[in-house]
Amino acid sequence: MKIAVDAMGGDFAPDAIVEGVMMAAAELPENVAIVLIGKQSVIQELTQKHGIHTVANIELVHADDVIEMDEHPTKALSQKPNSSIGVGFKLLKEGQVQAFCSAGNTGAMHVGALFSIKAIHGVLRPCIAGLVPQLAGGYAVMLDIGANADCKPEVLAQFGEIGSVYAQYTFGISQPRVALMNIGTEDQKGSLVAQAAHQLLKEVYKINFIGNIEGGDLFTGVADVIVTDGFTGNTMFKLGESFYSVAKQRGLSDEFLDKTNYESIGGSPILGVNGNVIIAHGISSPLAIKNMIGLAIRQVESDAYTKIAQALA
Amino acid sequence: MKIAVDAMGGDFAPDAIVEGVMMAAAELPENVAIVLIGKQSVIQELTQKHGIHTVANIELVHADDVIEMDEHPTKALSQKPNSSIGVGFKLLKEGQVQAFCSAGNTGAMHVGALFSIKAIHGVLRPCIAGLVPQLAGGYAVMLDIGANADCKPEVLAQFGEIGSVYAQYTFGISQPRVALMNIGTEDQKGSLVAQAAHQLLKEVYKINFIGNIEGGDLFTGVADVIVTDGFTGNTMFKLGESFYSVAKQRGLSDEFLDKTNYESIGGSPILGVNGNVIIAHGISSPLAIKNMIGLAIRQVESDAYTKIAQALA
Numbered sequence: 001m002k003i004a005v006d007a008m009g010g011d012f013a014p015d016a017i018v019e020g021v022m023m024a025a026a027e028l029p030e031n032v033a034i035v036l037i038g039k040q041s042v043i044q045e046l047t048q049k050h051g052i053h054t055v056a057n058i059e060l061v062h063a064d065d066v067i068e069m070d071e072h073p074t075k076a077l078s079q080k081p082n083s084s085i086g087v088g089f090k091l092l093k094e095g096q097v098q099a100f101c102s103a104g105n106t107g108a109m110h111v112g113a114l115f116s117i118k119a120i121h122g123v124l125r126p127c128i129a130g131l132v133p134q135l136a137g138g139y140a141v142m143l144d145i146g147a148n149a150d151c152k153p154e155v156l157a158q159f160g161e162i163g164s165v166y167a168q169y170t171f172g173i174s175q176p177r178v179a180l181m182n183i184g185t186e187d188q189k190g191s192l193v194a195q196a197a198h199q200l201l202k203e204v205y206k207i208n209f210i211g212n213i214e215g216g217d218l219f220t221g222v223a224d225v226i227v228t229d230g231f232t233g234n235t236m237f238k239l240g241e242s243f244y245s246v247a248k249q250r251g252l253s254d255e256f257l258d259k260t261n262y263e264s265i266g267g268s269p270i271l272g273v274n275g276n277v278i279i280a281h282g283i284s285s286p287l288a289i290k291n292m293i294g295l296a297i298r299q300v301e302s303d304a305y306t307k308i309a310q311a312l313a
Numbered sequence: 314m315k316i317a318v319d320a321m322g323g324d325f326a327p328d329a330i331v332e333g334v335m336m337a338a339a340e341l342p343e344n345v346a347i348v349l350i351g352k353q354s355v356i357q358e359l360t361q362k363h364g365i366h367t368v369a370n371i372e373l374v375h376a377d378d379v380i381e382m383d384e385h386p387t388k389a390l391s392q393k394p395n396s397s398i399g400v401g402f403k404l405l406k407e408g409q410v411q412a413f414c415s416a417g418n419t420g421a422m423h424v425g426a427l428f429s430i431k432a433i434h435g436v437l438r439p440c441i442a443g444l445v446p447q448l449a450g451g452y453a454v455m456l457d458i459g460a461n462a463d464c465k466p467e468v469l470a471q472f473g474e475i476g477s478v479y480a481q482y483t484f485g486i487s488q489p490r491v492a493l494m495n496i497g498t499e500d501q502k503g504s505l506v507a508q509a510a511h512q513l514l515k516e517v518y519k520i521n522f523i524g525n526i527e528g529g530d531l532f533t534g535v536a537d538v539i540v541t542d543g544f545t546g547n548t549m550f551k552l553g554e555s556f557y558s559v560a561k562q563r564g565l566s567d568e569f570l571d572k573t574n575y576e577s578i579g580g581s582p583i584l585g586v587n588g589n590v591i592i593a594h595g596i597s598s599p600l601a602i603k604n605m606i607g608l609a610i611r612q613v614e615s616d617a618y619t620k621i622a623q624a625l626a
Binding site for chain 1: 448459462463494495496503504505507527528529530531532533541542543544545547548549550551552553554555556558559560562563565567569570
């Protein structure tokens, strides 16, 4: 198994990325290698400093170009096919790696996935899934947390299916409880889209739809899959992540609150595409990168995207 | 000054309401009285038990009927004009009380306000404002947190004006910083509505619009007024409130997290109507009721709704 990592993406790249890769490499399973993609002239000093050439489970792949954080995703990808992001998707599409991870330009990662490995046949809108720690242990999958700010009801209903398969195979949850994030428990509550999505979710026989949940239920273990549009999902996910920093500012230390720290998960998968793609916060620290790689390995092992494709066939 | 309180509304009414009123009465300023509205036969035992007749600053007003939590707001109000909610609004409209508070049927409170004291001339959509504690002290006003699940851009822009006036007069903040809750800092980010609202907010010369903020900024003191649609606002506000219960479940005790406890604010004002109306969570405890009354007094003193009417004239 090979996990490709973009050395150039992120606010603290390449240093933070390379450090995170070194941390991950120290604990990798035997059959796993990391493919670090970056501009040779930029990362050479770092790779030498860390002695990467001596590490058996890290390979280096050169990429000429870099897509900056503020570049327009589609333009950047067509103009810079030899960027670390472009090269990463090329390797993924060709099957030379089994996952591609980056803390770089999120839009470019999303568009890049759509262009290279493409959306799974039948998927209306690929999305980004956020993993939310639950008080009693484990995680819930919230989707979408940012790829699609506006969603039609049928797109939300499909997120329920996609999230359910992901939770089943990546977290081993049988019959994952699927809930719709809403502003009241009654069926008729919510925005027009939420009301319509609620009705559609009720009709998806393949999932265990438990109805609406509210904002206060994010961490309480009432659902395994939380369906929402990308706008609501993003604002809530970021508020949830801030719990850790609020606690830290208050001088509080707690195992559960540590899990709300973005670093502890490391990344968010793009679901609904024909491959394993994980994106991470621009501010990713070495620890976040290390954990993102761990998530990628888990996802490759679960073969979630193949299962999602089968479920939607 | 007279503050009317609905004795019958809420999951733990009338007991919790009456207790909260007693707590408030013990600390009321000299010129303030509470008008407790409820069905005589139901609250008689309680009022006797608490010796309300002996408390100088509490008056009792009888109301024949009760609007239940699950009743359809508009139907209930027209069929039950002598409900505690109906009577409360009657007293408010007639100027016999200066504020009306209830932990009862939120929809009925909202519709009741629209029917009786009516929307301020020029207000597109009255809304519910949530008070969000800030790490460095004080509060931010978030609106809308639930009255309008779907909002047009111009409605959001107007929330910015309304919230700004409220923050200025109720919290004494000069030139309140108004931000739009969004999924990225750049102007073009967000849902279609958020993008359009962003442009409109830029053009409202009367406010100090500081641009977009993200979910992680809810508590960090970057804004005094947070504009959002009722769906996003409700989910975020409830998630924010849950910080207190999550911390409690983890055995953590902290002054700031205590402030995220819904009980500590007690209520949320309906803004954009010609009077002071505060609604509280159905689960309101006596402490929440007491604090809701405190908020009502503050709001009456600030005369916020008159200032809002002037600003929009």
